[in-house]
Amino acid sequence: EAQVTQNPRYLITVTGKKLTVTCSQNMNHEYMSWYRQDPGLGLRQIYYSMNVEVTDKGDVPEGYKVSRKEKRNFPLILESPSPNQTSLYFCASSLRGLAGASSYNEQFFGPGTRLTVL
C-alpha cells in the first residue's frame, strides 16, 4: 500500500532532550516536507526536500533540523526541544517538487505525530 509513515505517533518529552521523528514513504517520491499544525495557525511548513541531499527551509524552520540521505526517509530532528514546539507534526511527499503546467503533484500526508514538550 502506498503510504507515508511517521514514528512515533505520540511523544511526550522534556525540554532540551534531543529527539527525532522519522518519516518514510514507499512511493519513490522526490519531494518530501514537514508541517506543523497549531490551533488558530493552521498548517505551516517547517522544511522541505526536493531530492536526496537537497533540503531547504520552509516558513518556520527555527529549532528544527532535517536530513535526506535516502530518497524514502526524511527525519525531523529537534536538537533541544522547547515547549513552544509542542504541536502536531505532519510529513508529506509528492512525486516531484517542480512540475510544468501539464502535470499536477498531489501531496500525500502521514498520519501525524503529536509532540508534547514539558
Added chain:
Amino acid sequence: DAKTTQPNSMESNEEEPVHLPCNHSTISGTDYIHWYRQLPSQGPEYVIHGLTSNVNNRMASLAIAEDRKSSTLILHRATLRDAAVYYCMANSNSGYALNFGKGTSLLVTP
C-alpha cells in the same frame, strides 16, 4: 499564491449534495485550484484539482467560474465520513508549501 476565502463552517444533511465555495480573486493564470480535506485525527488528503475546466473524480466535482476568481467543491451525496475541514488553495504547482489557511469545517448530520 492567491489568497483564498472560505466560509468558516457549513452544515449538511447526510445524502444531500454539498456545495463548498471558495473565492480566489487574485489567482494568476498558471495557478492550480486544489482542494484537500482533513478528517478528524488524520493528516490532510488530496480531494481534487483543476486549472480552467470543471473536473470530476471519484470523491467530488470541482466547478470553476469562467473568470477563475471562484470555485465550488461539490460533494454529490454527503456521508458522515465526509465531515472534515476542507481547504481550498490556489497556487502554482511547484510542490512547495501548501498554504492551507483556515478552511471550511463541514458538519454532516444524519
